[in-house]
Amino acid sequence: MLNADQMNYNSKSSSILTSVVYLIAVTAFFAIGMLLFTSSAPTDSFWHRSDLFWVRVIWFQLLFAVVWFGAFVIPIRGLLDHRQQIGGGYTAMSATVLNAALLSAIILCVSLFLPQERAYTILPIVFQILIVVACLIKVMLLKHAQCFQNDGLTPIPQTLKTPEELVAFLELCERQPDLQSETVKQIKRVREKIKYAVPHAGKVATSPRYKETVRLVEDVYQHMMSGSKDQIGADLNTLENTILLLASECKQ
Numbered sequence: 001m002l003n004a005d006q007m008n009y010n011s012k013s014s015s016i017l018t019s020v021v022y023l024i025a026v027t028a029f030f031a032i033g034m035l036l037f038t039s040s041a042p043t044d045s046f047w048h049r050s051d052l053f054w055v056r057v058i059w060f061q062l063l064f065a066v067v068w069f070g071a072f073v074i075p076i077r078g079l080l081d082h083r084q085q086i087g088g089g090y091t092a093m094s095a096t097v098l099n100a101a102l103l104s105a106i107i108l109c110v111s112l113f114l115p116q117e118r119a120y121t122i123l124p125i126v127f128q129i130l131i132v133v134a135c136l137i138k139v140m141l142l143k144h145a146q147c148f149q150n151d152g153l154t155p156i157p158q159t160l161k162t163p164e165e166l167v168a169f170l171e172l173c174e175r176q177p178d179l180q181s182e183t184v185k186q187i188k189r190v191r192e193k194i195k196y197a198v199p200h201a202g203k204v205a206t207s208p209r210y211k212e213t214v215r216l217v218e219d220v221y222q223h224m225m226s227g228s229k230d231q232i233g234a235d236l237n238t239l240e241n242t243i244l245l246l247a248s249e250c251k252q
Contacts, residue, residue, distance in 0.1 A: 022068055026061060033057050050116065059108060059128075063101050071098040089146040093139050100135035104128055154205040163198045166217045167191055173224040173232075183229075186236045187220075190243065197247040209246040216242060 033053075041048040075094035107127050114120035156162055161169075170191040174184055194213070204210045216239040223231045 018073055022065075025068075026064065029060065029064065030057065033060075046112075052121070056108060056112075060105070063105055063108070067098060067101045070094075071101065089142050093142050096135060096138045096142065100131050104131050107131075155201050156205045156210070160211065161214050161217070163194050163200060166214065167195050169217055169221045170194070173221055176224055179229070183232060183236075186233070186240070190236055190240050193240065193243045193247070197243065199250050203250045203252075204246070207246060207249060209242055209249060213239065213242050213246055 037047050037049045037053055039049050071094045075090040075097075078090040107124050111120075111124040114124070170187055174187045174191065179187075194217075198204060198210070198213070216235060220232055220235045220239065223229065223235060
């Protein structure tokens with residue numbers, strides 16, 4: 001079985017490797033272009049460097065950068081960070097950018113075979129601009145869609161104990177010796193209300209009543225561990241009422 005260190009994702013080393021591979025690929029593509037197309041080739045040859053050679057080289061390098069970062073690196077990082085909330089949006093954006101870049105690359109390749117006339121030179125540029133605009137609009141819409149996906153998914157802040165942790169605290173209290181049967185039943189009732197009625201995300205994350213619930217559970221635990229069991233009954237009554245109000249608030 002893998003240990004925790006083997007399972008962790010090392011973002012720093014991954015970023016370095018990604019940058020190195022990208023630089024190698026960019027250099028390789030540039031070298032291939034320089035080797036295939038030369039100024040010494042006949043002017044009527046396909047391999048002769050035309051006036052648009054450097055424009056096409058730069059455009060191809062930009063397309064590769066867009067695919068590398070916009071279709072893979074950035075979406076993959078977003079997917080790793082938000083795969084349980086809005087990860088699907090990053091997959092859709094990746095597909096959008098990749099499709100746009102591939103379509104743009106096809107137009108770039110077709111333009112190599114078109115006559116060197118103004119109409120045939122301008123037309124591919126117009127198509128490229130339209131592709132860029134359409135891609136940006138779709139990505140923008142997908143980003144807005146992610147905001148709607150986040151509704152009701154705001155997690156409980158790390159500064160507060162989760163419902164699972166509160167339940168664990170109450171289970172420890174419930175197992176303490178010399179407790180009256182009524183107190184045990186009340187602790188169990190409160191514990192089950194937290195377990196089944198308190199949500200784990202959404203309005204609860206910003207609710208003052210949830211903060212109060214956490215504080216009351218901590219008070220019950222501290223009183224139980226310190227031996228001040230005479231105060232637990234009042235704490236449990238207040239806690240139970242607070243949980244009922246919290247559950248009602250989160251359903252609205």
